[in-house]
Amino acid sequence: xxxDYWKRLAGAARRAPNPPAEVPFGFETRxxxxxxxxxxxxxxxxxxxxxxxxLVCAGLIMLLSLAVNYQALREREPGSVAITxxxxxxxxxx
Amino acid sequence: xxxxxxxxxxxxxxxxRSLVRELYPxxxxxxxxxxxxxxxxxxxxxxxxxxxxxxxEQYSGNVPFAHWVSRVAVNTCLNALRAEKCRPExxxxxxxxxxxxxxxxxxxxxxxxxxxxxxxxxELAHKMLESLSPRDRLILxxxxxxxxxxxEVRERTGWNASVIKVRAFRARRKLRKxxxxxxxxxx
Numbered sequence: 001x002x003x004d005y006w007k008r009l010a011g012a013a014r015r016a017p018n019p020p021a022e023v024p025f026g027f028e029t030r031x032x033x034x035x036x037x038x039x040x041x042x043x044x045x046x047x048x049x050x051x052x053x054x055l056v057c058a059g060l061i062m063l064l065s066l067a068v069n070y071q072a073l074r075e076r077e078p079g080s081v082a083i084t085x086x087x088x089x090x091x092x093x094x
Numbered sequence: 095x096x097x098x099x100x101x102x103x104x105x106x107x108x109x110x111r112s113l114v115r116e117l118y119p120x121x122x123x124x125x126x127x128x129x130x131x132x133x134x135x136x137x138x139x140x141x142x143x144x145x146x147x148x149x150x151e152q153y154s155g156n157v158p159f160a161h162w163v164s165r166v167a168v169n170t171c172l173n174a175l176r177a178e179k180c181r182p183e184x185x186x187x188x189x190x191x192x193x194x195x196x197x198x199x200x201x202x203x204x205x206x207x208x209x210x211x212x213x214x215x216x217e218l219a220h221k222m223l224e225s226l227s228p229r230d231r232l233i234l235x236x237x238x239x240x241x242x243x244x245x246e247v248r249e250r251t252g253w254n255a256s257v258i259k260v261r262a263f264r265a266r267r268k269l270r271k272x273x274x275x276x277x278x279x280x281x
Contacts, residue, residue: 005273006266008200009222010238012215019126021119024136028114031143032107038148039105 095159103150114143120160121167127235128171130178131224138174142167164250168232175228183225186276193218197276222269229253230265237262 042048066073098116101109118139125138145166153162189197192214199211219239223231232251236242237258248255 004270005200006222006238006269009196009215009219012196012200012212013219013239014241015209016212016216018123021122023115023118027118027136027140028111031114031140031147032110034140034144035110035147036107038144 096155099150099153099159102147110147117143117146117160117163120163124164124167125171127240128168128175128232130171130174133174138171141174142170145170161249165252168250172228172232175231178228181225181227183272184221184276188221189218193221222272225272226265226268230261230268233258233262234265234269238266 095116098109098113102113121139121142122135125135125142129135129138142163146163149166153159186194186197192211196211196214196218200215216239220235223234226234233247236247236250237244242250244255244258247253247258251258
């Protein structure tokens with residue numbers, strides 16, 4: 001039968017003592033500072049979540065309207081925008 | 095614990111400090127087991143605590159708080175492991191003297207590595223796991239190095255039990271092949 005080297009190695013690794021897990025100096029302070037900063041950012045822009053949601057909705061609506069009007073946009077005659085633009089320029093500009 | 099959590103929710107920093115002290119050994123154990131290369135364990139632990147505090151409102155109390163924190167820690171480590179661009183396979187020439195000695199003992203199968211060599215064995219095991227995908231690495235670390243059951247892995251990761259078993263089987267097979275290739279190249 002073949003020796004399962006991984007099993008043997010894992011067995012030896014399991015018996016290794018665990019290093020101590022003491023909180024290092026200043027660790028809590030760093031964690032709390034990060035927490036405070038995140039809270040500060042949230043409080044300074046109270047509408048941030050709403051704005052983010054609004055942005056996502058606007059993007060979705062834009063994509064949806066593009067999808068709905070895709071056929072119409074494709075069927076438009078080439079250069080029709082340019083012709084309209086030049087007519088407008090001629091009539092409106094001095 | 096519930097009272098402490100309530101105080102943290104009300105932004106009591108003393109309570110937050112004692113929560114960090116209480117959870118540090120648990121978080122550090124998970125971080126050390128699933129640490130990507132060239133990543134500082136303290137930095138990753140800090141990221142885990144940052145996520146715990148930010149998402150604390152989402153903790154419903156249905157599971158013990160330690161389990162919830164474990165899952166946050168495991169997911170944070172998994173994301174960090176995913177960010178690793180390459181997963182090189184271990185070669186004999188990569189081993190230092192201690193690791194090579196441990197490997198020879200493992201291969202010889204004559205005797206178990208000495209207690210003094212167990213740390214090298216653990217280091218070597220983690221190096222071999224680095225060649226696996228982040229999910230496979232996480233599963234084998236929990237099953238084979240931490241001796242957790244499939245059910246415990248399922249609880250901590252949220253993955254399906256049969257997926258865990260299949261992944262573990264394939265990952266062990268991959269490691270066996272890796273061992274075989276190392277031996278061939280050494281000869």
